[in-house]
């Protein structure tokens with residue numbers, strides 16, 4: 267992966283761009299954050315940082331994925347937020363939820379039920395052949411209401427189908443170990459039925475858990491090699507541990523840019539425009555990571571997910587000509603030569619001669635470059651992240667890059683990247699309203 271940041275500076279984009287000295291100042295402010303990361307890695311204070319090199323859990327991940335998938339018609343993954351989006355992101359790289367081929371994938375059908383909607387859940391329960399379905403219920407805390415309700419509904423559905431005695435043959439859980447006698451409700455439901463519960467690493471926060479069993483089991487079911495995902499993550503982490511200068515660590519430079527644009531240019535909207543169907547879920551995973559990690563104490567930047575070229579026909583007008591409050595990241599792939607090649611005679615006849623002999627990938631390659639250049643020409647700062655192709659290593663590298671970028675941005679903003687205190691109030695109120703209804 268290469269990061270190009272020339273279009274972030276005033277010499278290229280004019281007054282919305284940063285001066286090199288301004289950027290250097292923010293980079294210097296990032297140094298304590300990078301020192302903290304290095305120390306946390308050495309002392310294992312942040313287990314996330316040990317994941318890229320971790321190998322001792324890969325056999326269990328492969329075995330769990332095989333148990334869920336082998337001889338199964340459908341695999342249902344319950345869980346929300348960080349207990350689902352990392353798995354979705356990785357599974358999409360393996361083909362899940364891609365247009366058309368998502369429906370023709372080899373192996374069991376894969377379903378992530380991360381949103382709670384009674385009517386669709388009921389329809390899903392009617393449609394699923396329960397006897398040949400396996401369910402993975404993921405909740406780090408074991409206490410998320412939406413996931414608990416789904417698990418209870420599924421257990422009852424098995425009971426109603428006369429399969430109540432076979433829950434251990436169909437369900438698997440993934441949750442933190444019980445600590446200091448606290449109640450883990452997911453375990454409380456599943457353990458008495460003999461359902462196996464895999465451990466969620468208590469030291470890895472939900473939205474940072476994609477490189478653990480939480481993300482890698484769905485990845486393996488979708489045909490991705492978990493070891494390759496981690497190899498990619500190690501690439502993003504390498505410049506942190508090898509002592510590179512802060513400005514030479516892509517994730518640190520990215521964090522410094524985002525914070526500098528928010529603070530010094532009043533540009534608190536961060537757009538991720540990814541030119542690949544395989545990265546659509548990745549943009550959504552990043553939305554949670556960026557929002558829950560940074561949106562605190564009146565600070566934070568608002569993530570805007572977009573996919574190209576389709577969002578050129580939806581959001582690009584706003585990015586180019588709306589409020590000048592956005593820092594855009596364009597993620598490009600080397601897609602030249604991919605896809606169908608267009609017949610020259612047909613192209614000429616249609617009055618589109620430049621299509622003749624070109625592939626769809628050639629057109630998208632031209633579009634992603636044209637979008638970045640057009641934004642820059644219109645005075646909009648743009649960063650370009652280019653990956654050769656979207657495979658297991660590339661997604662691992664992208665995910666680790668963004669986790670590091672988020673942690674460093676939190677240091678720069680002076681907020682805790684790892685908590686999400688504000689969402690608790692609404693959860694308590696919803697429980698009160700439910701018991702009063």
Ligand SMILES: O=P(O)(O)OC[C@H]1O[C@](O)(CO)[C@@H](O)[C@@H]1O
Pocket residue numbers: 346347348349404405406407408409410413472473558686689
């Ligand atoms: O994995 P859990 O504990 O069920 O939490 C699911 C999600 O809910 C949140 O706690 C927010 O409500 C997220 O941070 C988390 O990813």
